[in-house]
Amino acid sequence: MDLKISFLFTAFVLTASPFSAQVKNGFAFVPGGEYAVGKIGHLLNPYRKVTVDSFFIAKTEVTNRQFEEFVQATGYKTDAERMHNAMIFVPGLKEFEWKQDSSANWKFPNGISRGGIETKMDHPVTTISYTDAVAYCQWAGARLPTLDEWEIACRAGTSTDYFWGDNREQIKKYANIWYGRNHLTADSSDGYMYTSPVGSFDPNPWGLYDVYGNVFELCDGELYGNKKNKSIAHARGGSWWCSKNACNFFNSYDIGRINIHASFSNLGFRIAKNY
Amino acid sequence: MKPLLLFSAVLLSATISAQDDTTWKEPSKESQAYHKFRQHLSYPPYSYDKINEIVRKQVVTDSDDNLVMKDKAYNELFPREKFTYIMIHGETYSQNCDAMPPIQDEQTKIFGHLPDVFNEFNWSERQAKFLADNRDSVMVWIRECVSKNYHIGVNFKLAIQQINATEMIPFIIKTYKMKQKDNDLLTLLMLLMKDNSYPPFLSSASYKKLYGDNSNYQDFILATKANRELIIKRATDFYNGLKN
Numbered sequence: 001m002d003l004k005i006s007f008l009f010t011a012f013v014l015t016a017s018p019f020s021a022q023v024k025n026g027f028a029f030v031p032g033g034e035y036a037v038g039k040i041g042h043l044l045n046p047y048r049k050v051t052v053d054s055f056f057i058a059k060t061e062v063t064n065r066q067f068e069e070f071v072q073a074t075g076y077k078t079d080a081e082r083m084h085n086a087m088i089f090v091p092g093l094k095e096f097e098w099k100q101d102s103s104a105n106w107k108f109p110n111g112i113s114r115g116g117i118e119t120k121m122d123h124p125v126t127t128i129s130y131t132d133a134v135a136y137c138q139w140a141g142a143r144l145p146t147l148d149e150w151e152i153a154c155r156a157g158t159s160t161d162y163f164w165g166d167n168r169e170q171i172k173k174y175a176n177i178w179y180g181r182n183h184l185t186a187d188s189s190d191g192y193m194y195t196s197p198v199g200s201f202d203p204n205p206w207g208l209y210d211v212y213g214n215v216f217e218l219c220d221g222e223l224y225g226n227k228k229n230k231s232i233a234h235a236r237g238g239s240w241w242c243s244k245n246a247c248n249f250f251n252s253y254d255i256g257r258i259n260i261h262a263s264f265s266n267l268g269f270r271i272a273k274n275y
Numbered sequence: 276m277k278p279l280l281l282f283s284a285v286l287l288s289a290t291i292s293a294q295d296d297t298t299w300k301e302p303s304k305e306s307q308a309y310h311k312f313r314q315h316l317s318y319p320p321y322s323y324d325k326i327n328e329i330v331r332k333q334v335v336t337d338s339d340d341n342l343v344m345k346d347k348a349y350n351e352l353f354p355r356e357k358f359t360y361i362m363i364h365g366e367t368y369s370q371n372c373d374a375m376p377p378i379q380d381e382q383t384k385i386f387g388h389l390p391d392v393f394n395e396f397n398w399s400e401r402q403a404k405f406l407a408d409n410r411d412s413v414m415v416w417i418r419e420c421v422s423k424n425y426h427i428g429v430n431f432k433l434a435i436q437q438i439n440a441t442e443m444i445p446f447i448i449k450t451y452k453m454k455q456k457d458n459d460l461l462t463l464l465m466l467l468m469k470d471n472s473y474p475p476f477l478s479s480a481s482y483k484k485l486y487g488d489n490s491n492y493q494d495f496i497l498a499t500k501a502n503r504e505l506i507i508k509r510a511t512d513f514y515n516g517l518k519n
Contacts (some may be wrong), residue, residue: 259368
């Protein structure tokens, strides 16, 4: 049963000025109601029904250009800029290994020696932390989506592992992920080793781009049945680093966890707003 | 737009009703207990109270953050104390994805990979370098610590893999046989065979399932008697081949 776009109303006009770039990219409107989330047998995200209020969610991840507007307006310093402890990736590292680089931050996502974002202003901002994402949201008059809201918008009315069904092979059409067998050698087989410009791949049925791959998207909220742990945040959807062999999280149900100050070059976010 | 919304809501409701029989099954108490058991660390006794105090007061300044021990303080530690520090504290962050989330009937499975040691944290480059630079000592310290309770914590297991301590294979097997409970010791044996490209293992069905082209980090084989015995036999053969 395909509900597709019957739920979807795109809001092209939002009044708050910080949303200038978001207006261009647009938001999807998700009406409040009861939705099914989770996966049968998944211990961290079990299948269940949840009720949410109506909300807007950005169609794209927050870009470097948008984050730069925020920094220029506020003088904000990210966790990585203050603590010089960002984690970066370079080909040659073992699975799940990342390298600390004191020169890396959102302006130089994988360290100064690997270049800045000058030609990547329409890529998602990365090498920021949950704390930084919340600061951006406060400035923008927005918020992070909750774990449930993210999944509802990602699923777009589906109950399968992916918004097109259960066949993982179709991911190529929709997401920037890692196709190499491991991370010892570079993989750009989908056109990108690191991030891709937002919206480079096809959207989901509700018009959201890059819900799988590109960057892990930070969300608010706790795992089902868990108490709030103020030092842990959760992010979803997989990233350019994720492969089918390692961190197979480019799907509608898996939920990761990360320290709220950790800055990785595969970590970003999209924003949401109350209706 | 209202009729369209209403129609959609009805459709969604029907979809949800059709799946109402999918109730969540809580893992058995045995499975939950085994999941916790897999996360247990081994705590080296070398100046443990002193190091733990430093970590508590100087390194982890509040529950929000995870800091690195200052170079001066770190360099003043004796090697055994550094070992203790490294075994109880990861200085850098782990990435977002949870490589080994809990699953049903965990105690009946032998996984291809070890669980995370410090959840959202990991060893830094200087910590990994210390382990590699002091490989022989690390093996001695692990043996000393384990001899007291016959438990090789997940931090020790990862250290053994990191320093590629194939010399410890008989010790790992002996420790496993004491209780025959910790399937992650069998995982460790397989990782050592994999990391050293042991041909009989590379050509096995277990290897294909756990580390082959279509494998995933969360994959496992069942902890049957036959599988357990086969892993031990292969690891023993591998070790004996190294000696010759």
